[in-house]
Amino acid sequence: MQQDGLILELQNGNQRAFERIYELYSESIYGIIYSIVNDETLAEEILQDVFLKIWDKAPTYNSSKGRFFTWILNIARNASIDQIRSKSYKNKQKNLKADNFVDILESNSNFTAKTDAIGIKKYIDILKPVCKKLIDLLFYKGFTQKETAEELDMPLGTVKTKNRACINKLREMLAE
Incomplete structure (x- = not known):
């Protein structure tokens, strides 16, 4: 069955079409x-919620507004972001913090592993500590700029300016 026919069957409530769509897209989604939540169990829960939304909202999909994969990708992205912005998620994250932890960037091998995995560890190590903190919070932990400002007790405008400067510095180093 072609994708258009499969989508039409899904929109008509065909359970087999839904199962096939799950087989085709679940791994990518x-x-x-x-990549957004960095938690296997949570990602699996969100995946199930996303496919329930796909089933429920299938009749609202309109091919003239975009590709089907983009439509389900947006559902997944929004569900993931909603989850990490939720109170329960934030409370869970706060429970993980403790005053006696050494600076998480300097001691956390997870950050080192992530930067090493994408080949920029040696460049990040050269950056100022504030840049390391900003990159960790904004890019690896998925904080918003506002959340980063609150976390670092820094004005939002300063976070934006420093983030731009840090990213530009990183770009310069990578271009050399």
Whole structure:
């Protein structure tokens, strides 16, 4: 069955079409969700919620407004972001923090592993500590700029300016 026919069957409530769509897209969607939440169990829960939304909202999909994959990708992305912005998620994250932890960037091998995995560890190590903190919070932990400002007890405008400067410095180093 072609994709258009499969989508039409899904929109008509065909359970087999839904199962086939799950088979085709679940792995990619899980990867996207996981890249946002960085938690396997949570990513699996969100994946199930996303496919329930796909089933429920299938009749609202309109091919003239965009590709089907983009439509389900947006559902997954929004569900993931909603989850990490939720109170329960934030409370869970706060429970993980403790005053006696050494600076998480300097001691956290997870950050080192992530930067090493994408080949920029040696460049990040050269950056100022504030840049390391900003990159960790904004890019690896998915904080918004406002959340980063609150976390670092820094004005929002300063976070934006420093983030731009840090990213530009990183770009300069990578271009050398």
